[in-house]
Amino acid sequence: xxxxxxxxxxxxxxxxxxxxxxxxxxxxxxxxxxxxxxxxxxxxxxxxxxxxxxxxxxxxxxxxxxxxxxxxxxxxxxxxxxxxxxxxxxxxxxxxxxxxxxxxxxxxxxxxx
Amino acid sequence: xxxxxxxxxxxxxxxxxxxxxxxxxxxxxxxxxxxxxxxxxxxxxxxxxxxxxxxxxxxxxxxxxxxxxxxxxxxxxxxxxxxxxxxxxxxxxxxxxxxxxxxxxxxxxxx
Numbered sequence: 001x002x003x004x005x006x007x008x009x010x011x012x013x014x015x016x017x018x019x020x021x022x023x024x025x026x027x028x029x030x031x032x033x034x035x036x037x038x039x040x041x042x043x044x045x046x047x048x049x050x051x052x053x054x055x056x057x058x059x060x061x062x063x064x065x066x067x068x069x070x071x072x073x074x075x076x077x078x079x080x081x082x083x084x085x086x087x088x089x090x091x092x093x094x095x096x097x098x099x100x101x102x103x104x105x106x107x108x109x110x111x112x113x
Numbered sequence: 114x115x116x117x118x119x120x121x122x123x124x125x126x127x128x129x130x131x132x133x134x135x136x137x138x139x140x141x142x143x144x145x146x147x148x149x150x151x152x153x154x155x156x157x158x159x160x161x162x163x164x165x166x167x168x169x170x171x172x173x174x175x176x177x178x179x180x181x182x183x184x185x186x187x188x189x190x191x192x193x194x195x196x197x198x199x200x201x202x203x204x205x206x207x208x209x210x211x212x213x214x215x216x217x218x219x220x221x222x223x224x
Binding site: 002031033035042043044045048055056058090092094097098099100101102103104105106107 | 143144146148154155156157158161201203205209210211212213214215216217
């Protein structure tokens with residue numbers, strides 16, 4: 001157990017819908033990262049937050065957004081969902097904002113029908 | 114941009130050593146990681162190496178880093194059936210926390 005929690009574990013929804021994925025980092029970690037794992041794209045970095053502020057952005061679609069709250073948990077919002085958004089979404093956390101070790105949560109498996 | 118390459122599949126016999134290889138392009142990566150993913154599970158951090166090291170050993174795991182050739186390898190000694198999983202090489206990009214992952218190597222361990 002990495003200490004990073006993600007909810008829900010599974011999510012099934014329809015195209016055009018909006019969902020929210022939640023992540024709680026390890027105790028004491030200030031950075032939260034979101035990654036997407038799909039069959040065709042592999043594991044891709046989406047976005048990083050550090051202590052409530054956006055720190056780095058990757059290949060995140062405009063339909064996707066994230067935020068980190070004062071209690072350091074983070075939410076990833078996916079809207080206008082398409083079939084191709086079906087993937088495993090991982091959250092990871094680290095102590096600081098640089099190159100420290102990231103610990104991954106169990107992931108949320110999203111299926112868009 | 115940064116690119117990380119791994120071979121896709123490796124099959125070994127139980128008790129043999131496994132060597133999983135990875136090449137990368139960004140020489141500024143400070144940390145290089147190996148993660149393990151079992152079927153239906155998340156990513157488990159196995160080990161990492163700092164870029165100023167050549168080798169790191171942790172029980173059955175040995176990481177070798179050749180900075181000149183930008184080549185990273187993970188050796189698993191006395192491979193067990195429980196080691197069957199997908200192994201991902203990952204490097205940090207520049208001085209950010211962003212991890213760039215390889216495609217993953219599926220390790221199959223035959224009894």
